Each structure stands twice: as structure tokens, then as C-alpha cells.
Amino acid sequence: MDKLVIEGGRQLRGEIAVSGSKNATLPIMAATLLAPGQYRLTRVPNLMDIRTMANVLRVIGAKVEQSGHSLLIDTSHANFPEAPYELVKTMRASFYVLGPLLARFRRARVSLPGGCAWGPRPVDLHLKGMEALGAALTLDEGYIVAEGQKLNGAKFFFPISSVGATGNVMMAAVLAEGETILENAAIEPEITALAEFLLQMGADIRGIGTTTLHIRGADSLQPIDAEMIPDRIEAGSFVAAVGVVGGEVELTGANPDHIHSVIHAANQAGIEISSRGHSLQIKANGRPAPLHLSTAPYPGFPTDLQAPFMALLSVANGNSSITDTIYTDRFAHVPELVRLGARINLVGNCALIEGVEELQGATVMSTDIRASVSLVLAGLRAQGRTEVLRVYHLDRGYEKIEAKLSKTGARIWREEGTL
Ligand code: UD1
Numbered sequence: 001m002d003k004l005v006i007e008g009g010r011q012l013r014g015e016i017a018v019s020g021s022k023n024a025t026l027p028i029m030a031a032t033l034l035a036p037g038q039y040r041l042t043r044v045p046n047l048m049d050i051r052t053m054a055n056v057l058r059v060i061g062a063k064v065e066q067s068g069h070s071l072l073i074d075t076s077h078a079n080f081p082e083a084p085y086e087l088v089k090t091m092r093a094s095f096y097v098l099g100p101l102l103a104r105f106r107r108a109r110v111s112l113p114g115g116c117a118w119g120p121r122p123v124d125l126h127l128k129g130m131e132a133l134g135a136a137l138t139l140d141e142g143y144i145v146a147e148g149q150k151l152n153g154a155k156f157f158f159p160i161s162s163v164g165a166t167g168n169v170m171m172a173a174v175l176a177e178g179e180t181i182l183e184n185a186a187i188e189p190e191i192t193a194l195a196e197f198l199l200q201m202g203a204d205i206r207g208i209g210t211t212t213l214h215i216r217g218a219d220s221l222q223p224i225d226a227e228m229i230p231d232r233i234e235a236g237s238f239v240a241a242v243g244v245v246g247g248e249v250e251l252t253g254a255n256p257d258h259i260h261s262v263i264h265a266a267n268q269a270g271i272e273i274s275s276r277g278h279s280l281q282i283k284a285n286g287r288p289a290p291l292h293l294s295t296a297p298y299p300g301f302p303t304d305l306q307a308p309f310m311a312l313l314s315v316a317n318g319n320s321s322i323t324d325t326i327y328t329d330r331f332a333h334v335p336e337l338v339r340l341g342a343r344i345n346l347v348g349n350c351a352l353i354e355g356v357e358e359l360q361g362a363t364v365m366s367t368d369i370r371a372s373v374s375l376v377l378a379g380l381r382a383q384g385r386t387e388v389l390r391v392y393h394l395d396r397g398y399e400k401i402e403a404k405l406s407k408t409g410a411r412i413w414r415e416e417g418t419l
Contacts (some may be wrong), residue, residue, distance in 0.1 A: 002395075004388040004402055006379035007411040008361060011247035014408040018235045018253045019045040019399045020069065020228035023093075024190040027167040028197050028226065029053045030096035032073045033060065034104055034171060035201060037223030041071040044228055048396045052091040056083050060097065075223070078104075085111035085142060091396070092116065095123055095164065098146060099171035102135055108146045112139075117368045119329025125162050129169030132156040133176050153178030153217055161211075161297040163188050170195065174203040176217040185213045188298040189258045193229045200224045232258040233304045234398060235280070237373050239263070240308040241405070242282040243271040244315060244381045249408055251280040261301045265293055269312065290318035290355055295326050307333045307374035314342035315381055316355035323350040333371035336364040340378045340386065361386040369397035376401065380410055 020043035030053070032039045044050060046069065054064040054071070061078040064071060081101040088094040088111040101108035113123065127137055127144065132155075135148035153176050158165060166186040171194075173180035185191070187209060195208040201224055204216040235254045242249045243266060256263065256275040263273050263280075269288040274281045291313060295303040303326040313320040314337055324330050328349035338344055339362045343354040361384030366372035372394040379386030388394070391414070394401060402412045 001389070002391045002414050002416060004376060004391050004394070005413055005415055006361070006376065006386045006388070008359070008380050008382040008384065008386060010380070010409050010411060011245050012242050012249050012405070012408040012410060013247045015250045015252055016238055016404050016408060018230045018251055021045070021190060021193070021231040022047055022049055022397055023233070024193040025050060025228050026053050026093040027096045027171070027190070027194045028228070029057060029071070029073065030100050031171055031194060031197055031201070032075050032223070033057070033062070033078055033097060033100035034175060035221040035223050036076045036078065037074070038076070039073045039223045040225040041073065042069060042225070042227045044069050044071045045231065045399045047399055048392065049091050049093065052087055053094065056087050056094045056097055059084060059087070060101070081105040081108045083110040088113050092121065093164070095126065096168055096171070098126060098130065098144065099168040102130060102146045102148050103151065103172045103175035106147070106149050109140070109143050110146070111143050117332050118327040123164070125158055125160065125165035126168045129156050129165055130172055133169070133172055133180065151176035153180040153215070155181045155183070157183040158185060161186050163191055166191050167194050170198070170205070170213060170215060173215040174198050174205070174218060174221065178217060180215040180217070182213040182215070183211065185211050186297060187211055189229060189232060197224070197226055200226065230255045230258070233302060235259055236262040236302065236305040237308045237377070237398070239266050239271065239273065239282055240305070240312045241377050241380060243269055243284045243288050243312045244377045246284045246286065247408070248281070248283045251282060253278055254280050256280055261299055262305060265291060265301055265309065269316065287315055287317040287355065287357070288312055290316040290320040292321045294323040297326070303327050303330060304370050306330065307370040308377055310334070310337060310344070310351060310353065311374040311377035313353045313355065314344065314378060315357070315359060316353070318355050320353040320355065321350055322353065325349065332367035333374045336371070336375055337378055339364050340375070340382050342378065358383055360384060363387040363389065366390040366393040369393050373398060373401070376412070380405070380412070
């Protein structure tokens with residue numbers, strides 16, 4: 001297993017190109033199952049999670065070819081509506097195929113994802129939404145078996161705002177008979193991108209970008225080509241990176257509209273950000289100012305940036321707090337940041353962070369995608385050498401992060417590791 005080695009203490013200067021959004025690409029890949037044919041997706045990030053979803057589609061019988069940042073998907077001969085445990089357990093987003101499989105084949109067998117480093121992550125809302133559309137669900141040896149000879153439009157209220165459940169149920173509803181109304185639907189940009197993709201395929205969806213979606217089922221949909229949106233979480237992670245070590249970076253190919261809450265938080269921490277079209281100029285110097293952050297569904301501060309901002313606030317000039325209201329157990333990075341010299345105490349779902357002047361290099365362990373990036377950020381700031389083990393977590397969600405950071409002056413490289 002590879003590890004990343006970082007020699008900290010260098011400011012970042014230069015340009016970083018933002019990749020396409022992983023979390024928008026994954027449901028869109030699943031959506032290609034809805035209509036047989038050829039799709040070309042461009043600006044697809046080159047990541048492990050994308051390869052995992054490609055393998056899920058291949059099991060189902062689709063052809064998937066990746067060339068650079070393009071994906072050519074042919075779902076003409078998809079005929080095996082099943083997602084196996086071996087793949088779903090490595091990436092929960094594989095569960096996104098449930099809705100499209102059920103809609104196209106009227107039956108599906110999809111493994112339940114199982115445990116997660118962020119604590120319990122149920123999929124009950126995905127299942128309740130499918131049931132509301134008339135699917136019959138049973139559990140068979142860890143797999144959800146869904147049957148729905150006829151899916152009917154229905155009114156469904158999400159008691160909790162859920163990105164995955166909104167996407168999944170929306171994909172089932174676009175081929176159901178009659179109108180589906182989804183209330184308290186997620187409005188994350190990745191869900192909007194999925195809805196727009198479905199619209200281009202011929203789906204009838206109104207209310208895109210709002211919490212109430214009206215979906216009128218179509219008889220059939222058509223394959224299309226589409227470009228993926230910029231990754232707002234990667235962009236926000238680089239904002240935190242500049243804040244933690246200082247410097248001046250131009251982020252290109254970003255969508256500033258998707259990260260208002262992040263820009264606001266960064267500004268409060270003393271990071272200067274100006275945007276010009278799809279570029280963000282980020283400037284930071286000295287220690288960040290302390291912040292009190294709370295995660296919330298979009299347009300609130302994203303839970304996916306909780307860990308990177310914790311690395312930032314670890315060196316703030318005062319005491320900060322971060323409360324995660326979405327994933328209340330998502331704090332596996334805390335003890336690792338503490339190994340680097342951060343002073344963080346957890347009280348329930350709130351991390352109390354006493355800013356320190358310096359961090360010190362150490363060997364630390366990645367536990368999930370965003371936790372890993374927080375360790376990289378802390379390593380960039382720490383004095384001496386930091387080794388981040390189990391970097392495969394990072395490879396799931398950050399394309400060539402070491403190359404992007406070295407290009408801006410960081411000393412960071414990959415080595416073969418043993419753990
Ligand atoms: C997606 C993102 C993830 C991000 C999260 C929240 C992808 C591939 N992943 O995950 O990076 O952190 O949104 O922005 O896009 N919940 C239930 N029952 C369900 C589904 C969710 O109780 O059936 C709860 C979750 O436990 C959580 C909250 O709803 O507390 C939000 O989760 P959700 O938006 O569904 O996250 P994911 O789609 O899994």
C-alpha cells in the first residue's frame with residue numbers, strides 16, 4: 001500500500017486545476033443504466049471510486065472504457081441487475097444502481113453496503129422511497145431484492161435531507177407511471193447535476209434546485225453525452241490547504257457559486273478569496289483566525305470539508321469548534337491530527353480545537369477520503385516529515401493530489417508502503 005511523504009513548512013504558490021466532481025459523476029454513471037445505448041461522459045476525474053462504479057456497471061453487463069478524463073459507457077447489453085457485495089462494500093455509492101435497475105429491469109438485487117468509518121450510514125430512506133413507488137423489497141443474504149413490475153408515481157417526504165436517497169428515488173421515478181413528488185429533496189449541486197442529466201435524457205422533472213421535485217414518468221429515455229461539474233469538495237480542500245500553510249494559489253475550473261459557505265468560512269478565517277469567472281484567487285498569510293463551524297445540508301457548510309477545515313483550525317490563532325450535524329461520528333481524523341500536535345477534544349459531535357502555533361511531523365493513518373486529506377494538509381504545515389499511510393483512501397477521491405500540490409511548491413511524494 002502506498003504512502004504519502006510530506007516535508008512540511010512550504011507555502012503554496014501557483015495554479016491548481018480543479019477536477020470533475022466525483023460525487024456528481026457516480027450517480028450519473030448509474031443513470032446510464034436507465035436507457036440502453038452509448039454515453040460519453042467528459043471531465044470525469046481519474047479516481048478509484050469511478051473505477052469501482054465502472055466495475056459495478058460491467059457486472060451488470062455494460063461496457064465501460066476510460067480514456068483520460070472521458071468515459072464511454074454502453075449500456076445496450078446490460079442484462080444482469082445485480083450489484084455484488086465485493087464492490088458495494090468498498091464504495092457505498094454503488095447503491096445508486098438500485099433505482100435505475102429497478103426502473104429499467106423492474107427488479108434488482110443490490111448488496112447492502114454494511115459498515116462505514118463515519119458511524120452508522122443507513123439506507124432506509126432509499127428503500128422507503130422505492131417502496132412508496134410500489135416496489136416490493138426483501139432481504140436475501142445481505143442483499144436487497146427489489147421487485148416492481150409496475151412502479152407508480154407517489155408523493156414521498158424525506159424526513160432527513162439525503163443526497164443519496166434523493167438521487168436514487170429520483171432515478172427510479174423517471175420511468176414510473178404518473179407523477180412523483182419528492183419533498184425535502186436534497187439540493188446539493190451533485191443532485192442538481194444528476195437531475196439536469198436526466199432532463200437531457202428526456203425525463204420530465206420540475207423544481208430542479210429546490211427541495212420539491214415534480215417528476216412525471218416517461219415511457220423511455222435516450223442516451224446522451226455530458227460534461228461533469230467541477231468538484232466543489234476538492235476546491236474547498238485546496239482553499240483550506242492554502243489557509244493552513246499560506247501562499248497564493250489560483251484555482252482554475254472551479255464553480256464559485258457552489259462553495260459560497262466555504263468561501264464565507266475561509267474569509268472569516270482570514271483567507272482572502274476573489275473569483276473571476278471559473279477561477280478563484282486564494283491568498284493567505286500567517287495563522288488563520290479561529291472559527292465556529294457547523295455542517296449542514298447545502299447550501300450550508302459541507303460535512304465533507306469538516307476534516308480539511310479541522311486541519312486549518314488546528315493552527316488557528318485561538319479556539320475554534322466544529323460541529324458535524326450530518327455525520328455525528330465522523331471524527332476518525334481527530335486522534336491522527338492530535339498525533340501531529342493538534343489540540344482537539346471531542347464532546348459528542350463537536351470538536352473543540354485549541355489552535356497551536358506549530359504542528360510536528362509524524363506517521364499517521366488515513367481512515368477515509370476526507371480524513372486523509374486533513375492529514376495531508378496538516379502534514380504540509382507540520383515541521384519535519386509526515387507520512388500518511390493507507391493513501392488508497394485518498395486515491396478514492398482526490399485526483400493526483402501530490403502532483404497538484406508539488407506543482408505549487410509543496411514537498412510531497414508517494415512511496416511504496418507496507419501498512
Ligand atoms: C453523500 C456524499 C458524501 C457526503 C454526504 C452528505 C456521495 C457519493 N457521497 O453521501 O460524501 O458526505 O452526501 O453531504 O455523494 N441518512 C439516513 N437514511 C438514509 C440515507 C441517509 O438516515 O437512507 C442520513 C445519513 O446517515 C446522514 C444524512 O442522512 O446523517 C445525510 O446523508 P446522505 O445525504 O444520504 O449522504 P450520502 O448520500 O450517503
